[in-house]
Amino acid sequence: MTEHIDNEKIMAAIEKTPLIPANTAQLVNVCNDPMHCLRDIVHVAKHDAALTANILRVVNSAAFSRSITIDTIDRAVSLLGGDIIVGMALAETAETFFKKDLTGYGGHQYDLWRHDLRTAIASKKIAEKSAGKINADVAFTAGLLHDLGKAILSDFLQGTMEKILAAIDSGQYADYPTAEKEIVGVDHGYIGYLMIKKWNLPESILDAVRYHHEPAAAQPELRPLVYAVHLGDLIAMMSGGGTGADSMHCALDPEYKKYIHLSEDDFSIILLDVEEEYNILKSTLFDQGDS
């Protein structure tokens, strides 16, 4: 498949995606290394004064209800964990996308951030139950970035919602991402992949973003992670954190069972755990001014 979209306007929008700071990419890559330790994260964070200040602000925020003030970066990183540090760095870097008003999907400002954060947490929870097969920090990061393509695609889907919903109901399209492909030529996963391709992130994250609605198309060795994000996305929708008209209009690939073993009770518990962690993180990672 050529890595090009036959739509100059979309390509132009993708090409305008800013690069991320080298420190942020380095943080993601450190967490991708299964042998990494918190000291490696501290090492990167220490060289970024703004991030260090932000980490100390977050670790001492009211949401965590700590009885003592944490004043060292080492302690803050060990309390927050790699996933949240990466999440903070990416939230700042990609803020303009996360807060985009998704009118093409009937969504609102910050819906993308809320949904991506819920998906990040759900993907991480699924990874934590994979007995080490899936790196939980990477699952969190991939979940956070999985729908970034909607920030661009939304502009090209204006006025299509009612038509897409009717076409799905009549069986013309299997689900919303299929409709995106039919109407625009690509789905939001592929656009998101092209947006972050230049960010020097691990291949696993690129595949998870690209294939989160068709996980079987990912490279075989990366499929456990991609299926975790696939499921995490659906769990986020089920718990009420969608991005608009496409919410719940996505198909579950039952092949996930080859890679991830979860009982009905496991799903139920993950659903609640996601909600609780989301409520702690939503206002701490960045101020979105609302629920």
Next chain:
Amino acid sequence: MKTQNKIKILGVGDFAASNSSDEMLKTFGLGSCVAVIILHPATKTAGMVHVALPESTVSPAKVKSHPGYFADTGIPALLQLMATLGCKNGEKGKGMVVKLAGGAKVLDPDNIFNIGKRNVLAVKKVLWSYGLGPIAEDVGGNFSRTVTVAMDTGKITLSSPGKKDWHL
């Protein structure tokens, strides 16, 4: 739960009731969760609980902080709250009007993700134990629902992106 311009906004597992005629109860984007709305016309009171799961046995530790998460603890908690506002559940549920919304599903051939359907069944089972049953419901399907209850009229409005608002 938080209150914004006289609108009580219920998150997952929240429950609330009110008899202030200028207030509204609202819950955003129900996916597989179910909103149980209980109206008590005699006292012009309305209550709502945003249920996420059928049974509390899956995570008993969470019942204390969030009884509203589960059908089997959320509905009793809401009825108890409404009782403090003078809403008596008469014999065979007389005097209470119950409506349901939510319980949607993703497109899932195996139905393992159909927590929505299990939520609706569990909610009805618990309601029956109080002699209550929904007189109206808008459940299932593959779309999310936002529910608003206006206290002065008891009117329930549903909305979903890409659809015109409708009433329950």
